[in-house]
Amino acid sequence: MPRTFVIQALTTEKALGEILLQGWVRTRRDAKGFSFLEINDGSCLKNIQVVMDHAAADHLFRDVNNGASVEIHGRHVASPAAGQNWEVQATKVLLIGLADQETYPLQKKRHSDEFLRTIAHLRPRTNKYGAMARIRSEAAFAVHAFFRERGFWHLHTPIITGSDCEGAGEMFRVTSLPLDHKSLPGSDPCADDFFGRQANLTVSGQLEAELYACALGKVYTFGPTFRAENSNTPRHAAEFWMIEPEFTFGDLVGNMDLAEELTKSMVRHVMEHCTDDLELFGKFVDKALLADLDILLAKPFARISYAQAIEILEESRRDFEYQVIFGSDLQTEHERFLAEEHFKQPVIVHGYPRTIKPFYMRLNDDGETVAAMDLLVPRVGELVGGSQREERLNILTDRMDEQGLSRDAYWWYLDTRRFGTVPHAGFGMGFERFLMMATGATNIRDVIAFPRTPGHLEF
Numbered sequence: 001m002p003r004t005f006v007i008q009a010l011t012t013e014k015a016l017g018e019i020l021l022q023g024w025v026r027t028r029r030d031a032k033g034f035s036f037l038e039i040n041d042g043s044c045l046k047n048i049q050v051v052m053d054h055a056a057a058d059h060l061f062r063d064v065n066n067g068a069s070v071e072i073h074g075r076h077v078a079s080p081a082a083g084q085n086w087e088v089q090a091t092k093v094l095l096i097g098l099a100d101q102e103t104y105p106l107q108k109k110r111h112s113d114e115f116l117r118t119i120a121h122l123r124p125r126t127n128k129y130g131a132m133a134r135i136r137s138e139a140a141f142a143v144h145a146f147f148r149e150r151g152f153w154h155l156h157t158p159i160i161t162g163s164d165c166e167g168a169g170e171m172f173r174v175t176s177l178p179l180d181h182k183s184l185p186g187s188d189p190c191a192d193d194f195f196g197r198q199a200n201l202t203v204s205g206q207l208e209a210e211l212y213a214c215a216l217g218k219v220y221t222f223g224p225t226f227r228a229e230n231s232n233t234p235r236h237a238a239e240f241w242m243i244e245p246e247f248t249f250g251d252l253v254g255n256m257d258l259a260e261e262l263t264k265s266m267v268r269h270v271m272e273h274c275t276d277d278l279e280l281f282g283k284f285v286d287k288a289l290l291a292d293l294d295i296l297l298a299k300p301f302a303r304i305s306y307a308q309a310i311e312i313l314e315e316s317r318r319d320f321e322y323q324v325i326f327g328s329d330l331q332t333e334h335e336r337f338l339a340e341e342h343f344k345q346p347v348i349v350h351g352y353p354r355t356i357k358p359f360y361m362r363l364n365d366d367g368e369t370v371a372a373m374d375l376l377v378p379r380v381g382e383l384v385g386g387s388q389r390e391e392r393l394n395i396l397t398d399r400m401d402e403q404g405l406s407r408d409a410y411w412w413y414l415d416t417r418r419f420g421t422v423p424h425a426g427f428g429m430g431f432e433r434f435l436m437m438a439t440g441a442t443n444i445r446d447v448i449a450f451p452r453t454p455g456h457l458e459f
Helices: 059-063 111-117 127-147 204-218 252-271 275-284 291-297 306-315 330-342 393-402 408-418 431-439
Strands: 019-030 034-040 049-053 069-078 086-097 197-203 218-226 239-248 303-304 349-353 369-377 381-388 426-431
Touching: 034 069, 034 086, 034 330, 034 381, 049 291, 059 086, 059 197, 111 330, 127 218, 127 381, 127 431, 204 218, 204 239, 204 369, 204 408, 239 252, 239 275, 252 291, 252 330, 252 349, 252 381, 252 408, 252 431, 275 431, 303 393, 306 330, 306 349, 330 369, 330 381, 369 426, 381 431, 393 408, 426 431
Parallel strands: 049 086, 303 349
Antiparallel strands: 019 034, 019 069, 034 049, 069 086, 218 239, 239 426, 349 369, 369 381, 381 426
């Protein structure tokens, strides 16, 4: 009886005999009496060659061409051709789905990333985007494996929220009211809405994760987040995924250690499990990629204070687009200079001024800085942002007052400081930014299946 195998199995060092194979035709080449098909089923980067004797072909075989889906019956045997160990000698080829050659957009040539974004429903069939999808899947698995090994509990935090974690106000409103709904004069415009108050898509699961960390000790959330930031840059998307651990009795040093360990563990896993896919990016996207990933794993990340970072930037005499000013947040060009040119490896910057960081970051003894840290990496800039959280109720409420936040709106958050407060810390890692660092991709639109950006909601 024929058995079903994926192409990943067919490229191993063992003949499998009678097989049944299903996949898509990447190329077809005809010779006298024979046709050679390159078949791929998405299980790996490599194709398998199928040799079809025209004498055994049915009348539909003439329509088997680039892009068509097929079912192959035959034998998996050693190949006499150079450059491959195995091939399939087909006894029957069934055409499952025709690909119209007049309109099929994936021709036998390299297509630009810009063009492939316009056909995001078909681009995973290309080598590059199939590889990206497999790397993304393995990287996600690595996240869960990392935290499970360290005793963290996986937490699902709300996608719809009534609070703003970052205090920036760039949130998507969620409403069930009709577009022409009009509230009574002087009434709350949200009173008639589904939740009876304003609701938004979440920008972070951090605050909820803190609540559970103060009960379970160590938790993490890994899910979609949304920001209505009208920023059409290669680093920003309206919908993206965040990895956010929170753990009790943690301080700034422990937070930096965990961020470094997570980053290295994810890179190591991808390098071990996606070797061929990464090599594709190292060959065609960024030739320095694999060497840089080796450097990332080889030594501890550099660590400097915010004040030291500003000093390095000022002494560089670099003509940055944005001026380096003490007391201002670092821009992407500053972050990349530190990681790519000065240290030539990832660097963690810590001890930021309190005035440029959110209310929940723990105030240092100097009263001017907070126990915050950002992990900066080559190609991307900021990969991780986090802090030790402010567990002292009086200081936390003072910080909220400074930033004009309503204590009543965060009564549940303040309760964790009223009832059994405990030191704790955490951070957020942008999953898409990790993938950009790990693959050398220069645009966030190319590391997520269906990117959501200003003016674009296709697919």
